[in-house]
Amino acid sequence: MNCEKISNALIAYLDGRASSDERFVVEAHLKLCAACQERAEEFRRLWNVMAEVPGVEPSPAFDARLRQRIADAPKPKFWGWTAPAPRFALAVALLVALSVWVGGRQPRSVNPQNTAANSEEQFRMIKDLGVLENYDVLSNFDALSDLPASEPAQDQQQKPPSDAPGSGSGA
């Protein structure tokens, strides 16, 4: 086994937690590799040096501070469990607001053919509006008598006699 592969087992070997197989493999390697032997020795010295560093004592007020903090913390209310968690409530509120906004902006169904037909009809209505509002045109239907003779004949076949040209001139 080479030095790189031995490296992961080396720490466990040095701290005494290696399995018997790992121990055997590491020991066999260390007998052959002076560099890893040196590294292992330096790791041991490193751990001894690290062990020299003393710990700290918590400050005397530590427990009192903690008790105070616990005492100051708001107590959960009896019905508190029914209230949704703040993040969940916010998420739901945002979702509802977004739905309402998107719904309000939803475009009506648009059929290009219907739109074109509607525009044409609206144009015709606007064009005829001037004629319909012109009182002279509406009152002087005698102008229709100037039409060619063949056309009244056709009209007579389609319309009752009372509607014959000239009969409504007094209207």
Next chain:
Amino acid sequence: MARSDVQLMLDVKAGDELSFELLLHKYRKPLVNFLCRMVRDQAAAEDLAQEVFFRVYRARKEYSPSAKFTTWLFRIATNLALNAIRDGRYRQMQISIDAPAAEDEPAFQLPSREARADDRLIERERNQMIRGAILTLPEKQRAAVVLHKYHDMDYAEIGKILGCSESALKSLLFRAYETLRVQLALLVARPAAQPAGEGKQHEL
């Protein structure tokens, strides 16, 4: 017969405040030391330790003994420490052993001839060197080394605390100790390999 930590925590869950006091008494010092080695500053470490115990107390009703109590406790502590370090909440954590020291704090260097006369000063210098070197490790490596070296936890437990496999942890530990071996070469190298000039200062 002494109750186990898990039993104590289950008693806390049942409303026994005294059991919480016992857990606090037992783990206050290890937790403050762990956090102190993670964030350097003792006041910051105590703030974080307070937060850990507060969270343990607040979560007592939901506690279920799915793991060792220490695994749960140190997992909370590690997460809080890593978040605090990443947020840059504590300026002291950003130091490097190469960075200039504050006025009231000696630089990381071997003591001069005069200083060697004072054993306490030497010890203080060495301790600061070692603490400084540990603090330069990446956060996860730092947590792994502190839990392994100073809390004597086994690989399975450290792996659960840090959320990594045992083999990943062994690799992490090797890299961390290798970095420390290089950083602290002046302290860990064979005495014969050290330079002869005793009065000379060696800055890391």
